[in-house]
Amino acid sequence: MAGRGDHTTVPGQFPAQGLRAVLGGWSGAGTKPRNDDAISGRIPETAYEMQVKGAIACIADGISTGLNSDKAAQISVVQFARDYYSAPESWPVRDCAGRLLNSLNSWLHAQNRSGSPDAEGMVTTFTAAIARSTTLHIVHIGDTRCQRLRAGRLVPLTEDHSARFMGGSESLTRALGAEADIRVDYAQETMAEGDLYILTTDGVHDTLGEAGMRDRLAGLPQESREDLEAASRALCQAALEAGSSDNVSCMLLKILALPSETLPEAHRRLTAQVIPPAMKPGNRIDGWEVLEVMHSSTRSNVYLVRRAGEDGRFVLKAPSQNFAENLQYLEGFTLEQWVGRRITNSQVMKIRPHEDSRFLYYIADFVEGETLRDWMKAHPKPSIAEIIPVLASLISAVRVFHRLGMVHRDLKPENVIIAEDGTAKIIDFGSVQVSGFRDLERGDKEELPEGSLNYIAPEVLTGQGAQPLSDLFSVAAITWEMLAGRVPFDLEERTALPSRPADWAAGDFAALRPDLPPATGEVLSRALAFSPKDRPEVMSEFLGEMRKLQGRAGTRPVFVPLLQRGSRGFWRGWALAATAVAAALAVALVALLP
Known part of the structure; x- marks a missing residue:
């Protein structure tokens, strides 16, 4: 959920195993007639998505001189968060964020160059923090900021892209939509339980400073979405009371717990399903009938199978019971199922989803050949x-x-x-x-x-x-x-x-x-x-x-005896010609004799 206005709420705590976090934010126009700030964030509702994608917090600040900078900020935070969760899980966070921001920048820049009054001035800063597993990934362009509060110490994690020209005020040197090509800062750090990540626009951090933000957050409850929304609003209100004349926005991301799977935990997870015993034609498992044993080894067993109600033949693959205690192999088998279900291409065997079973195996399309x-x-x-x-x-x-x-x-x-x-x-x-x-x-x-x-x-x-x-x-x-x-x-x-x-x-x-x-x-x-x-x-x-190399012939000379070269016709003709020459020479020699 994202917002631009006097109050914005974002999804809150998800009580899942592994990484647990809460998120809250607030955004207001302050003393200005229009709010050019925007915030967005999400904590997934499923344990799977929380594990492979993590939680995300975004903040943007459209330049005040842009006619449509508020739209640019809003589009950036909403579209980035939406596309991040839609992108393939297999993309590294850095690559994924880079692709998304380059796409956003290209679109915003094209709008600015279109000449349409409805698209003019679409330029904005942007900062996102992505908490995934035990790592925080930060992508940043402009002068919005991400800071970390840990053990009472506030540490900046981004650097402003701004400079002072000719003794004047600070001006942005980088922003989304300003130029055709952009350079986005990327950083990552190892998270710790209890970390509070603070994303703010300049209307907040320029007014309060690091000490003011740290002191105002100290002692505030931070355990729920409501706590963080209240803390975000308190920080923004403090900036306004301290004289901020700009829009004020804040996003808070609190890390409650980090994933820490031990070997015993991993063993319980990976051995929750039973490895089926080796089977032979005629055996059945979950309605699948074995037609043929295609492969059997100490690592795995592969069968050609069919089932009533399913058209065609399929492949059933199961680990060998010899690997029941091998966590590396079981993880590889689990990953193979994941990969095969997500790749849809005629050149890669498709693994089909199947109903929950107490047995560990997967069903794949049978590939002829x-x-x-x-x-x-x-x-x-x-x-x-x-x-x-x-x-x-x-x-x-x-x-x-x-x-x-x-x-x-x-x-x-x-x-x-x-x-x-x-x-x-x-x-x-x-x-x-x-x-x-x-x-x-x-x-x-x-x-x-x-x-x-x-x-x-x-x-x-x-x-x-x-x-x-x-x-x-x-x-x-x-x-x-x-x-x-x-x-x-x-x-x-x-x-x-x-x-x-x-x-x-x-x-x-x-x-x-x-x-x-x-x-x-x-x-x-x-x-x-x-x-x-x-x-x-x-x-x-x-x-x-x-x-x-296809059209080239080997260039190394290979010796072929003279008598093996040429065709029979060639050699027959050569022999007749040689005989005729010999006869002519004989006649000539006779004529020369006295």
Whole structure:
């Protein structure tokens, strides 16, 4: 909820596990005829949204000389808060806020340049505080402020974008809508229980100062929405009584509790559902009938299933009971369900929502086709032209994850299905790293994905974290294997992972495929570089380099015996001609004899 006027209320306390916060605010025109300030905030009503999105408080102050600056302030706080909760959860907070503010700025700037009196002067400052997990994220432009009150000490968390010109009064140097391009400040800090975050416009903080604000907040109740609304109003009224001639607005965000899941708590949460025992054809679970055991290992069991009332066949995947105590694997399985339910793309296996069950499993659409491993067995020595359609489709599928702020981390031939039309589809994503969730993970969680080491990028194996170029490394390793029939790095048999960049040299590709252009090895080796900065910047660059190799032939000379060159007709003609020449020479020699 947002407001612009003499009184504004915002959603209050949500008594959820994990992060708990309360929010309250007040905004008034003060001595001015119009209120150019606006505030907005939200505390989610579901535990899930509170966990993945957190609580948000926004404040804006339209420039007083703008004809429509009040509209700019109001639109900014309302639209930012609304779009933040609508954006994919997988986006990191910083990226999400940056996209939203750039979009807002572009729209406001376009309105200012439209020439319409109804849109002129749409310029505003903006500050937002987003409390998520144990971190406060702050985005800021202009001279609205965010400050933190902790243990009686008030600390500023933003810097004003203003300057004094020619000895005159302070003027804004940055604001939403003022220019086509903007620079937004971003900061983050670790929160503590009991923190009070204070967002104010200059009508409040310029008049009261830090000491005045701190002293007036001391001793005021701060445990409920009503408490914070009353405290916000008291602060604004104090500014007016102290002589403020501007609009006055304040938002207060109080942190009551922070998430602190212990290992026992995590174990109880992740083992609340029972892992089903290994099944065989004819067995049933929650109405799903097993038709075929598609895969069974120490890690998981995968079945082809059907159920009355459901059209078609589906895949049921369940963890193996061997991993009942492995929290890392169970978290990965839970994340795989989350990812599969949120990605809707023909190149990614869709995981279907299913009713609550006491068993831990998920249901996915059945993907027809053969695995990339089977495709490679059927094409043991393909040309570059043959692999390009598969490679292009695989890269297209991987980019689906990247666009949502995810890194797959475990790409391998067994995780890719090649459909009848040649489209590559990814069917396993239990090791996906969601960029937007990294601050939600417990510190004890092991970051190394439990996949085949032969395809995982060095930076992931050495614990430096994954990035989209880590998936490029995996794609290049798969491409090398498609063409050469073997992986560039065989790490499965090693007792220790290579630690030096020199140990990651891919080897002589030309010796494995002398019939392909020599540049093939160079292109692959670059994508397989130890350091991500030495790889192509984007996957499309790697694909483009591979495509350029299609029309080239190998340039290494290969010795062919003379008698094997040419056709039979050529050699027959050559023999007849040679016979005729020999006969002519014989006649000439006879004529020369005395």
